[in-house]
Amino acid sequence: MPDRRNDKMKLGAFFHPTGNHIAAWLHSGSQIDAGTNFEHYAALAQTAEAAKFDLMFLADAVATRNGRLNALKRWPQYMAYFDPMVLLSGIAARTSRLGLVATAATSYNEPYHVARRYASLDHLSHGRAGWNAVTSSNHSESRNFGREEHLSHREKYERALEFLEVVKGLWDSWEDDAFRRDRTTAEYFDPAKLHPLNHKGAHFSVAGPLNVARPPQGHPIIAQAGGSDDFIDMAGRHADLIFTAQFDLESAQALYGKLAAAVKKHGRPAGSLKVMPGLNAIVGRTEKEAQEKHEHLSSLIHPDVGREVLSNDLGNVDLSGVPLDAPIPEEIVEEQLRFWLRFMKEATGKENPTLRETYRHYGSARGQRPLVGTASQIADEMERWFQGRGADGFLIHPATLPDGLEDICGLLIPELQNRGLFRTEYEGETLRENLGLPRPKNRYA
Ligand SMILES: Cc1cc2nc3c(=O)[nH]c(=O)nc-3n(C[C@H](O)[C@H](O)[C@H](O)COP(=O)(O)O)c2cc1C
Numbered sequence: 019m020p021d022r023r024n025d026k027m028k029l030g031a032f033f034h035p036t037g038n039h040i041a042a043w044l045h046s047g048s049q050i051d052a053g054t055n056f057e058h059y060a061a062l063a064q065t066a067e068a069a070k071f072d073l074m075f076l077a078d079a080v081a082t083r084n085g086r087l088n089a090l091k092r093w094p095q096y097m098a099y100f101d102p103m104v105l106l107s108g109i110a111a112r113t114s115r116l117g118l119v120a121t122a123a124t125s126y127n128e129p130y131h132v133a134r135r136y137a138s139l140d141h142l143s144h145g146r147a148g149w150n151a152v153t154s155s156n157h158s159e160s161r162n163f164g165r166e167e168h169l170s171h172r173e174k175y176e177r178a179l180e181f182l183e184v185v186k187g188l189w190d191s192w193e194d195d196a197f198r199r200d201r202t203t204a205e206y207f208d209p210a211k212l213h214p215l216n217h218k219g220a221h222f223s224v225a226g227p228l229n230v231a232r233p234p235q236g237h238p239i240i241a242q243a244g245g246s247d248d249f250i251d252m253a254g255r256h257a258d259l260i261f262t263a264q265f266d267l268e269s270a271q272a273l274y275g276k277l278a279a280a281v282k283k284h285g286r287p288a289g290s291l292k293v294m295p296g297l298n299a300i301v302g303r304t305e306k307e308a309q310e311k312h313e314h315l316s317s318l319i320h321p322d323v324g325r326e327v328l329s330n331d332l333g334n335v336d337l338s339g340v341p342l343d344a345p346i347p348e349e350i351v352e353e354q355l356r357f358w359l360r361f362m363k364e365a366t367g368k369e370n371p372t373l374r375e376t377y378r379h380y381g382s383a384r385g386q387r388p389l390v391g392t393a394s395q396i397a398d399e400m401e402r403w404f405q406g407r408g409a410d411g412f413l414i415h416p417a418t419l420p421d422g423l424e425d426i427c428g429l430l431i432p433e434l435q436n437r438g439l440f441r442t443e444y445e446g447e448t449l450r451e452n453l454g455l456p457r458p459k460n461r462y463a
Contacts, residue, residue, distance in 0.1 A: 028411030047421030073117030119148030145448030191227030254280020270408030324377030
């Protein structure tokens with residue numbers, strides 16, 4: 019067992035509009051029009067801030083989900099929701115300490131736009147912006163950006179690496195004290211502290227400089243999500259924060275170790291990267307209450323939606339011929355995805371689960387780790403992962419919103435605080451300060 023750590027957990031709250039559960043919108047405790055309801059998100063952010071969460075996170079795709087309409091009409095999760103950066107700009111005005119993190123995929127953006135948007139959010143939130151720099155896992159995005167097919171895994175990561183270099187270079191366009199704004203000398207800025215980028219590479223040609231002053235955090239926080247070797251190498255070079263899906267402590271520890279090695283390989287100090295596995299927590303005052311909540315939610319999943327979710331995550335396999343009360347035959351799934359079907363089945367805890375049992379279990383957390391129980395039971399698991407160095411904290415996905423978040427803030431957070439595992443007050447003003455990460459120096463200063 020590694021030495022007991024004395025630092026505190028870092029916690030993020032992942033806000034899918036109505037919640038992470040695929041039937042969340044059908045639950046009476048969720049906000050039915052959440053995706054385009056600003057007051058809903060503002061209230062969630064304030065609840066998370068009152069509980070001292072490090073950050074809220076909004077995932078994104080620049081496309082609706084592509085699939086069978088008979089299922090999508092009952093599963094609105096990816097069909098209508100705000101552009102996250104526009105939304106976070108509004109939330110910045112309603113909060114003062116909560117970190118504001120959103121996705122912008124490197125495959126479907128230009129680095130100048132991204133550098134400018136996150137620098138702007140960092141200024142208007144006084145240092146609370148974070149960019150989830152993913153390569154995009156959504157094939158439907160390509161058709162909105164002049165391509166029939168998504169880039170290959172390797173091409174996505176090559177473009178992403180250059181993209182990140184350009185964005186960081188643009189954030190250093192101006193030294194921190196470049197803007198003198200001196201009426202006595204009539205000089206607004208010092209030209210010696212302005213640094214155009216003049217980048218020319220395989221994917222981008224960007225002269226710079228950026229038309230926004232250096233962000234308050236120096237560089238907004240860079241989060242990344244994934245698990246492949248390409249991802250680990252990129253994260254070791256650039257990321258401050260990792261979002262990942264891990265099921266058991268052993269695999270979480272293995273990834274944690276690989277990320278630490280990648281950080282070292284790229285010459286960065288140990289601890290430069292905070293790892294936050296996803297956690298789908300359904301918490302109750304008693305174990306029975308938590309289980310009942312979970313079972314009620316699962317009973318709301320329409321069979322068309324259950325089939326669609328499993329089909330999507332099993333390489334679009336056609337499940338229409340599999341009866342609800344029969345198991346999914348392994349041979350209909352492509353060979354390289356059979357491990358995932360096995361995982362889905364094992365996760366139910368049943369010997370040979372039926373299609374219905376499989377989607378009822380999987381639809382709750384969809385690849386994130388599900389924890390259903392009392393605050394004390396869930397906190398035990400979180401502590402085990404934290405002390406076992408499989409995690410520096412967690413990205414918590416409430417199953418339903420707002421009520422799932424309220425349960426987490428009312429029951430689980432006080433339990434973690436009582437154990438001395440989580441803060442009772444913010445340490446700093448910026449997201450970087452609260453995460454305990456240093457402010458990057460300007461490369462030219
Ligand atoms: C917590 C979490 C959040 C993610 N958010 C997004 C997102 O907002 N947009 C997106 O296109 N992909 C998102 N992904 C997918 C990952 O970026 C990544 O493509 C996927 O996990 C496959 O990993 P790999 O690229 O290392 O193969 C997310 C993944 C995780 C675990």
